Amino acid sequence: MNKMNKSNIVLIGFMGSGKSTIGKALAQRLNYSFIDSDVLIEDRIKMPISDYFKHYGEEKFRILEEEIISQIALTSEAVIATGGGVVKNPNNISNLKNNGTIFYLKGSPEHIFENVKYDTTRPLLNTGNKLETIKSLLKERSPLYESASDMIIDIDHKSIEEIVVSILDCMRGKVI
Structure with a gap:
């Protein structure tokens, strides 16, 4: 299989786009390791990211x-799920691109809202109107996701399996 000449597969996208769920399924299919950057961060700080945000701030x-x-970028043969804001720092994208092909899991605000509407662990979405917050943040971040990605995968109305197959097809060089 052509892995686009890069060892890692990196999943970027807005919070709630399914990066962790899809990443685990993709890693299993490829017999790669799975790395979730948010889990590693929580292991390091010994608290949920939402608590860290409250106590120390986003910066x-x-x-x-x-x-x-x-x-993480130094690993090989891994599927890497990143946090939704990873694209805000160009150094992150540069590091991830060194040994990875970046797939943007692109979802509509409504699709993402459906995935996160009952989730209270996402500090940037703890607002009075989650859907409007998602729309606003997506407007800001979409150009960053698009410019950072090697491939864009539309996730709306697709199952996990369909998204995994789309990524595998891209890696094999098929046009979707």
């Missing part, structure tokens, strides 16, 4: 995230 979190991403 300190992004510094920690960059440190973790620079370490």
Whole structure:
């Protein structure tokens, strides 16, 4: 299989786009290791990211995230699920691209809302109107996701298996 000449597969996208779920399924299919940057961060800080945000703020979190991403980027034959804001730091994308092909899991605000509407662990979405917050953040981040990605995978109205197959087809060089 042509792995686009890169060892890792990196999944980026908005929170709630399924990066972890799809990443685990894809890693299993490829017999790759699975790495979730948010899980590694929580292991390091010994608390949920939402608590870290409350106590230390987003800026300190992004510094920690960059440190973790620079370490993850050195691995090989891994599927890497990143946090939704990883694209806010160009160093993260540069590090991940060194040994990875980046797939943007692109979902509509409505699709993402359906995935996160009952989730209270996402600090940036703890607002009075989650859907409007998602729309606003997506408007800001979509150009970053698109410019950072090697391939864009539309996730709306697709099963996990269909998304995994789309990624595998891209890796094999098929046009979707």
